[in-house]
Amino acid sequence: MTSTTEAPSGLSGGLGPRRRVGDRVFTALTTGAGLLVLALIVAIGVFLLTKAIPAVRKDSTSFFTTKLWQPDNTPPVFGIAALVFGTLLSSVIALVVAGPIAIGIALYISDYAPRRLAAPIGYLVDLLAAVPSVVYGLWGLLFLAPHSDKFQQFLSDHLGFIPLFDLGKNGVVGRSVLIASLVLAIMILPIVAAISREIFLQVPAANREAALALGATKLEMIRLAVLPYSRSGVVGALMLGLGRALGETIAVALVLSLAPTTSFHIIDANIGGNTIAANIASQYQAAEPLGQRALIASGLVLFVITFAVNGLARYVVSRSSRRGIA
Amino acid sequence: MSATILEQIPGLGDDTRRLHAPVRLALLALTVLVSLLLFAVTPLQGQADFVVFVVVAFAVVQTATSFALEGRRHALDRLLSLGVHLALLAAVVPLVSVLSYTVYKGVKKLDGQFLTHNLTGLGPLDTNGGEYHAIIGTLEQVLMATAIAVPLGLLVAIYITEYGTGWLVSAVRFVIDVMTGIPSIVAGLFIFAFWVIGLHRGYSGLAAAFSLTILMLPVVVRSSEEMIKLVPAELREASYALGLPKWKTILRVVLPTASAGITTGAMLAVARVTGETAPLLLTSFITPATNTDPLSGKQAAIPTFIFSQIGLGRPVNYDRAWAAALTLIALVLVLYISARLLTRRNTLSRR
Numbered sequence: 001m002t003s004t005t006e007a008p009s010g011l012s013g014g015l016g017p018r019r020r021v022g023d024r025v026f027t028a029l030t031t032g033a034g035l036l037v038l039a040l041i042v043a044i045g046v047f048l049l050t051k052a053i054p055a056v057r058k059d060s061t062s063f064f065t066t067k068l069w070q071p072d073n074t075p076p077v078f079g080i081a082a083l084v085f086g087t088l089l090s091s092v093i094a095l096v097v098a099g100p101i102a103i104g105i106a107l108y109i110s111d112y113a114p115r116r117l118a119a120p121i122g123y124l125v126d127l128l129a130a131v132p133s134v135v136y137g138l139w140g141l142l143f144l145a146p147h148s149d150k151f152q153q154f155l156s157d158h159l160g161f162i163p164l165f166d167l168g169k170n171g172v173v174g175r176s177v178l179i180a181s182l183v184l185a186i187m188i189l190p191i192v193a194a195i196s197r198e199i200f201l202q203v204p205a206a207n208r209e210a211a212l213a214l215g216a217t218k219l220e221m222i223r224l225a226v227l228p229y230s231r232s233g234v235v236g237a238l239m240l241g242l243g244r245a246l247g248e249t250i251a252v253a254l255v256l257s258l259a260p261t262t263s264f265h266i267i268d269a270n271i272g273g274n275t276i277a278a279n280i281a282s283q284y285q286a287a288e289p290l291g292q293r294a295l296i297a298s299g300l301v302l303f304v305i306t307f308a309v310n311g312l313a314r315y316v317v318s319r320s321s322r323r324g325i326a
Numbered sequence: 327m328s329a330t331i332l333e334q335i336p337g338l339g340d341d342t343r344r345l346h347a348p349v350r351l352a353l354l355a356l357t358v359l360v361s362l363l364l365f366a367v368t369p370l371q372g373q374a375d376f377v378v379f380v381v382v383a384f385a386v387v388q389t390a391t392s393f394a395l396e397g398r399r400h401a402l403d404r405l406l407s408l409g410v411h412l413a414l415l416a417a418v419v420p421l422v423s424v425l426s427y428t429v430y431k432g433v434k435k436l437d438g439q440f441l442t443h444n445l446t447g448l449g450p451l452d453t454n455g456g457e458y459h460a461i462i463g464t465l466e467q468v469l470m471a472t473a474i475a476v477p478l479g480l481l482v483a484i485y486i487t488e489y490g491t492g493w494l495v496s497a498v499r500f501v502i503d504v505m506t507g508i509p510s511i512v513a514g515l516f517i518f519a520f521w522v523i524g525l526h527r528g529y530s531g532l533a534a535a536f537s538l539t540i541l542m543l544p545v546v547v548r549s550s551e552e553m554i555k556l557v558p559a560e561l562r563e564a565s566y567a568l569g570l571p572k573w574k575t576i577l578r579v580v581l582p583t584a585s586a587g588i589t590t591g592a593m594l595a596v597a598r599v600t601g602e603t604a605p606l607l608l609t610s611f612i613t614p615a616t617n618t619d620p621l622s623g624k625q626a627a628i629p630t631f632i633f634s635q636i637g638l639g640r641p642v643n644y645d646r647a648w649a650a651a652l653t654l655i656a657l658v659l660v661l662y663i664s665a666r667l668l669t670r671r672n673t674l675s676r677r
Contacts, residue, residue: 026573030489033481034498037543041501044508044516044540051519104413112410123666125417130662131424132601134629135651138636139424142431142644150372186420193417217403240507247509249604250629254636277511281604281633285612292523299515303508310507 048300055293063297069279071294072287078294080276080301087275087302090177090252091245093266094184099238102189106196107222111208122197129190137254140183145174145255152176166265177266180255184245192241195317199233200226236317243310246277247302253278276302345392345404353391357384381412425655432652435645441653444626445614453642457650459616460631463531464657466620467610467627468600470535471542476592478539479546480581486547487554488576505544513540514605522609531620534610534627538599545598549591553584586668593665597658603629628654 056063058076066079105125109118149172156167203226211221227234252275274282280295287295361380364370370379385408393401440456448455482502486495517537521527557580565575581588606627612634613624628650635647 020571022573023571026576027489030481030485031494033478034485034490034494036478037482037498037501037505037547040540041504043520044512047516047519047524048512051524101413101416104410105417108410108414112407121414124421125414127659127662128417128421130597130601130658131421132603132629132651132654132658134601134603134632135424135428135655138632138647138651139427141636143423143427150374186417189417217399219403219406220399222406243507247507247511249509249511250633254633277509277604280511280515281607284607292518296515296519299512303512306507306509306512307504310504314503 044303048296048303051293052297052300055290056297058290059294069283069294071291076290076294080298083274083276083279083298084301084305086177087246087277087305089266090181090184090275091242093178093181094188094245095238095242097182098185098189098192098241101185102192102237102241103196103234105189105193106200107226109193109197110200110203111218111222111226122194125193126190128186129194133187133248133251134254136183136187137251140179140251140255141175144183145176145179148174148179148182152178164266175255177256180252181266183251183255184248187248187251188241188244191244192237195237195240196230196234199230199237202233203229232316232319236313236315239309239313239316243306243313246275246309247306248275249277249281253281345388345395345400350388353387354384357387384408428648428651428655431645431648433649435649436652440646440649444616446616448614450638450640451642453645455646457626457628457631457646457653459613460626460628460650461653462616462618463534463610463620463625463627464600464629466618467531467534467538467606467625468596470532470620471538471599472592472596474535475539475542475546475595479543479592479595480550480588482543482547483550483554484576486551488572488580502544502547505540506548508540509604510537510541510602511604511608513537514608516540517605518608528622529609529611529624530622531610531617531625534606534625535620537605537609538602541599541602541605542595545595546592549594550584550588553587553591554580556587557583590665590669593661593668597661597665600661601629601654601658603633606630607633628657 055071059066059071059078060075061068061077061079063079065081066077067082069078069083070076071078109122109125113121152172152174155165155178156172159165160167207225207229208221211225216224256274256278276298280299283291284295358380361376361383365376365379370376385405388408389401389405392404439454441461442458443454443456444459445455482498486498486502490498514537517533517540521533521536522529527533561579561583562575565579566572570578607630610627610630611624612630613626615626617623617625632647632650632654635643635650
């Protein structure tokens with residue numbers, strides 16, 4: 001709104017050339033910064049491509065359908081099929097776990113918390129986002145995984161008929177895809193909760209009051225007045241959380257130490273699964289030049305996936321907030 | 327909020343058939359008692375199991391009672407209320423667990439010796455050595471990244487809000503949006519592809535700072551943009567009326583007015599990148615030695631120190647990792663909380 005206030009150009013122009021020089025320098029400086037940002041994103045794409053394409057050409061198999069990751073073998077064999085699968089699987093599980101909890105927290109802050117406590121509780125939940133991912137990884141590896149055997153055994157004993165929780169003949173090993181996904185879920189909670197909270201708070205008080213005046217319970221008020229108004233915004237928030245989960249590296253790399261596979265058995269740590277990002281972090285140190293470039297190629301794939309998910313999310317959120325103003 | 331007002335209006339609902347708080351407390355107490363009894367006489371056991379059992383049992387008992395007394399609508403309402411409270415608990419429990427377990431494990435090894443030594447000249451089983459080199463690295467890398475990202479981000483924000491016109495500003499906005507979503511490992515890969523092997527500069531603290539800059543930039547731009555937009559138009563108009571040119575108006579009027587908010591945004595961005603691990607692995611790598619020169623050579627940092635120690639996997643390494651994690655969390659939380667306090671003071675003074 002305020003940015004529309006323009007300096008009267010005739011005035012500043014009329015007051016002498018020195019000031020015009022100052023304005024010109026400043027315009028050039030800020031425009032330069034804007035152009036630099038554009039150049040940066042182009043450079044990111046170009047440099048990743050120039051390192052990735054030659055590596056993919058040297059791949060003796062198809063980059064997009066191979067499940068193995070052995071780029072430094074002769075002949076080099078590597079592909080991202082299993083890694084993409086593992087990335088999507090763990091992120092989707094994380095979202096399924098974190099989504100309802102985050103929406104619950106957002107509802108608590110917008111509709112249930114005592115007014116004086118709402119903001120501090122919001123900060124508290126935001127603190128989850130301040131904890132570094134390497135600390136989550138350390139905690140997941142040395143606290144959550146060892147303490148979750150019983151829980152995973154329970155899932156396998158009672159829900160083992162669902163392929164997801166099938167352990168087969170293998171014993172429980174703490175560091176499973178499920179545990180990595182739970183750590184991811186904790187990490188994406190704050191972002192989904194924060195955005196949903198903002199969207200719930202945008203719902204006009206009149207809508208809520210109208211529902212309550214008609215004798216609606218709080219649940220009915222939320223279903224009738226709050227959710228229809230904020231549905232697409234919440235979908236956007238969930239997708240931004242998904243985007244965050246897809247790119248998370250270190251926590252997953254620390255909790256998992258598995259070969260890439262395409263298995264749905266998420267508590268069977270013996271068959272496993274791995275993500276693109278975690279694979280980069282764990283393979284990188286030992287990689288030969290070709291291996292490094294192959295990892296760059298996988299990073300490019302990750303970039304494209306997150307770009308698509310985030311782009312869609314922002315589109316959905318912006319559409320909903322525009323409707324919110326109207 | 328308005329629900330409480332409605333509930334206070336006498337005669338609006340049939341008060342005798344409501345499940346009041348004392349009744350619900352009594353139900354909870356009853357559930358706990360029965361559960362304790364069940365855990366004493368049946369094979370059920372374990373503290374965590376007990377808590378889960380009580381929560382599920384209470385949800386069932388309360389919903390059933392409410393269903394009988396108040397009807398279906400209120401029963402479901404109470405279930406949702408219980409649900410959102412449990413959701414909050416589901417966020418607070420991991421937060422408390424991560425923080426307290428890190429403190430509990432971290433204090434064991436965190437002492438003066440740990441803070442003032444590096445890891446050179448140690449055998450794999452030696453228990454001394456510390457994170458001095460990593461602290462130096464983190465401070466240098468984050469400072470450099472801040473020195474690049476904050477001025478650049480501010481200029482971009484000024485461009486977007488004050489100068490930008492047409493498709494170019496939309497393009498810059500779009501790119502900033504895209505950058506917000508770049509996974510940190512991809513930022514690291516880019517600097518690796520561009521600087522480390524592309525320009526043959528090798529690993530360095532500066533390369534790490536570049537990758538952190540990519541992650542900081544969108545945060546700084548976004549928050550500065552919001553803050554600059556909040557500056558009232560009257561201030562600008564007054565400044566123009568006094569004959570100040572636009573650039574001086576921005577530097578002397580707009581930026582000082584928005585400075586508290588901009589500082590908060592910058593501090594949150596610094597807090598975010600201080601804990602980043604993935605990009606540093608690819609740009610400054612890992613080293614046991616102290617390297618005070620950020621311009622060349624491998625350089626340690628606290629996050630990569632933790633990562634590499636975990637990779638070694640002996641108890642002594644885990645102890646070092648926890649102690650370093652404690653310093654890292656302390657560093658990040660101090661930045662984060664002081665940024666929040668700054669906003670608070672800022673909004674208070676605005677009122």
